[in-house]
Amino acid sequence: MKPQSMEDLENLNIEFKNYLAGISGKFTEDLIHLLKGESINYLNGNTQAHIKAFYFEYEFDYLNIVFWGVDHKGEIATEIMFLPTKKNNKDNGNEKWSGLIPQKIWQKASDFEDNYEGDDFDEILDEYNDEKYRLFEQWFFDVWKGASEQTGVKTNAYFSIHDTYFRTDLNTLKTINEDEIALRYE
Template identity: 40%
Template structure:
């Protein structure tokens, strides 16, 4: 469990380092910017934005539809890794650093046969969710405060 606690600390630090860019990416998307429109559509054609969250890799996918529900943009993956971290492979492109992913998977493979494994893994995942929620809520509140000041 100690290894999993360490991973949560690393994840929290990583989220703190990247939340400004994630918020900026979300703001651009909400403004209809930095997306590839299909069939000559523009941001004025947006009727709804859809977001999908991939929990395992922390990726956020988004796309827009028009008022009739037709998809009018390519799917955008927010804040993919723009550069590899130390010890990461060239093909790794998820938001979650590969080093955290590998350690978590290795830990899971070594311990999943234990009787209380499900409880341990559930607690780890719950802490991950709390880290994510806390990080994004804090970023949103800071952004909201800055807008009031401006």
């Protein structure tokens, strides 16, 4: 069934929220391993002791998350990793699907975009996307907080959509820009 209204899209966000709740445990485990310096491939002789901050970025469409660590100069000191480390593609309905957002949800939203002809299209789609990103970001913040509390590890960490000047400081949940982050490495 194709979404025909804002209510249908709201139901997709409820389904997405439930999906995120279902993967929270595995994702928290991934973050715990990162905070402990496990499962990270370090570059150029770097070690866990060289890591001064973690970066997490996500893609706009599929919400795939990548991670890397930086050293005291703000230079990449680890290989880039995709998170979660193990995706349950069978839950997404297609073993070839690589997006974090389940394919079924993504497809229904895409069908709405392709087929809805009402005058309120932009408003409805904006509301849907605003709520989807709010749910996604809040979920990430919650699992980050849980992983940090479980490990007792406090490190500089930033979360954002890919290729942006602004990021969320995961310790304060405040927006910070690249220039402000760079000052922390001086």
